Structure formats: C-alpha cells, structure tokens
Amino acid sequence: QSALTQPPSASGSPGQSVTISCTGTSSDVGGYNYVSWYQHHPGKAPKLMIYEVSKRPSGVPDRFSGSKSGNTASLTVSGLQAEDEADYYCNSYAGSNSVFGGGTKLTVL
Amino acid sequence: QVQLVESGGGLVKPGGSLRLSCAASGFSFSDYYMSWVRQAPGMGLEWVSYISNSGSYTNYADSVKGRFTISRDNAKNSLYLQMNSLRAEDTAVYYCARRIVGATPDFWGQGTLVTVSS
Numbered sequence: 001q002s003a004l005t006q007p008p009s010a011s012g013s014p015g016q017s018v019t020i021s022c023t024g025t026s027s028d029v030g031g032y033n034y035v036s037w038y039q040h041h042p043g044k045a046p047k048l049m050i051y052e053v054s055k056r057p058s059g060v061p062d063r064f065s066g067s068k069s070g071n072t073a074s075l076t077v078s079g080l081q082a083e084d085e086a087d088y089y090c091n092s093y094a095g096s097n098s099v100f101g102g103g104t105k106l107t108v109l
Numbered sequence: 110q111v112q113l114v115e116s117g118g119g120l121v122k123p124g125g126s127l128r129l130s131c132a133a134s135g136f137s138f139s140d141y142y143m144s145w146v147r148q149a150p151g152m153g154l155e156w157v158s159y160i161s162n163s164g165s166y167t168n169y170a171d172s173v174k175g176r177f178t179i180s181r182d183n184a185k186n187s188l189y190l191q192m193n194s195l196r197a198e199d200t201a202v203y204y205c206a207r208r209i210v211g212a213t214p215d216f217w218g219q220g221t222l223v224t225v226s227s
Contacts, residue, residue, distance in 0.1 A: 003153065032211065033211075034210070034211025034212065034213060036211075036213045036214075038154075038214075040154075043219075044219060045113075045204070045216075045217040045218055045219045045220070046154070046204070046206075046214075046217045047217075048213075048214070048215050048216070051209070051211075051213050051215065052210075052211065052213075057215070089153060089154050091154075091213065091214070093211040093212045093213070094212075096168060096212070097156055097159060097168055097170075097212055098156055098211075098212040098213065098214075099156065100146075100153055100154040100155065100156065101153065102153040103153040103154070
C-alpha cells in the first residue's frame with residue numbers, strides 16, 4: 001500500500017490549537033475505524049497518542065484529540081505546549097497489516 | 110510496565126546478514142501479535158513484518174519479503190528479525206512494537222540502528 005499523506009510541517013504558538021491531517025483511501029483510513037497517531041521525539045520510542053480514531057490511552061492529555069471524515073483523519077492538539085514539539089505519524093489498518101503516514105513535524109513557535 | 114528492548118543492530122556490508130532481538134517484559138508476551146517497524150534516515154515509519162501470538166502466522170512488507178524472517182520464542186519473551194541479503198536501502202532504525210486490535214502498534218522499543226554500507 002502507499003503511505004498515507006500528511007503535511008510535512010505544522011506550527012503554532014503556545015496555547016494555540018493545531019490540526020494535522022492524514023489522508024488515505026477507502027482501503028485504509030476510509031474503510032476502518034482503526035486510525036492511530038504517534039508522537040515521536042528523535043532518539044526515543046514512538047508514543048501512542050490516539051487509537052481507534054479518537055480514543056486516548058491512559059496518561060495522554062485530553063489536549064490531544066482525533067477525528068475522521070471519509071478518507072481523512074485528523075489529530076488536533078489544543079493548548080499547545082513546548083513539549084508537544086515532535087514528529088507526529090498517523091497509522092491506519094489496511095487489511096491484515098497497517099500503513100503509516102509520512103510524518104508531520106510540529107513546531108511550537 | 111511494558112518494556113521492549115531491541116538489540117543486535119550494527120554495521121554490515123551489502124549482502125550480509127544480521128539478527129535483531131527484542132526482549133519484552135511487563136505484559137503477557139504470548140497473548141500479543143508483535144511487529145517490526147523501521148525508519149530510514151530522514152524518512153517516515155515503515156511497517157516491516159508482524160507475527161501472530163503463537164508464531165504460526167507471519168506477514169512481510171514487499172520490500173523485505175524473501176529476505177527477512179520474523180520469529181518469536183514465547184518461553185523467552187523474545188521477538189527476532191533475521192535479515193539476509195541486506196541492501197543499502199535497509200539502513201534504518203528498527204523498532205519492535207506490540208500490536209493490538211486493528212493492527213495498531215501500541216508500545217514500542219527505542220530501536221536499534223542497522224547500517225548497511227561497504
């Protein structure tokens with residue numbers, strides 16, 4: 001499968017909100033409610049922030065939220081904080097395995 | 110808590126082989142499917158392979174099919190990736206990850222770097 005499409009970069013000032021999109025097809029994002037989002041600081045393990053489109057694992061702040069419309073999923077980070085600066089990747093079930101997005105570098109200005 | 114620790118990375122010449130290991134702790138390893146995911150320098154994440162909880166079913170990305178073999182030892186709480194016929198384009202940080210419903214990787218290790226270069 002082809003990688004999901006994410007914008008290469010996004011930015012916002014502390015306290016603002018930013019939304020990152022993830023576009024796929026009806027064979028992945030649009031076909032299943034199994035979209036997940038990961039926060040990745042270089043040199044560290046990727047961290048699951050959202051799973052099954054909009055669910056948050058225990059310990060993830062409610063500033064992070066997920067949604068989906070058609071073939072596009074979105075991650076919204078509200079009340080931006082300096083520690084939110086990282087790379088963010090989406091992932092979608094695509095029938096027996098999964099496919100990742102190309103990643104978005106989020107900069108907190 | 111869940112811990113995944115990869116090892117076995119290093120520098121290898123094109124055409125060479127390497128075996129990665131992932132030691133799991135903090136959860137019932139034999140209950141979960143497991144995956145390998147890689148990230149080439151400056152690139153995004155790429156799913157490589159997964160294995161069922163019993164080890165009876167495996168699947169591979171087309172880019173590694175026929176060259177890589179995933180396996181596990183539930184008695185040792187360990188996951189492995191045997192990589193043969195390595196190419197420069199296999200250079201990446203390799204992560205092991207636990208897999209939950211919907212093929213979603215939930216917990217990840219910190220990765221091990223594989224460099225394929227002459």
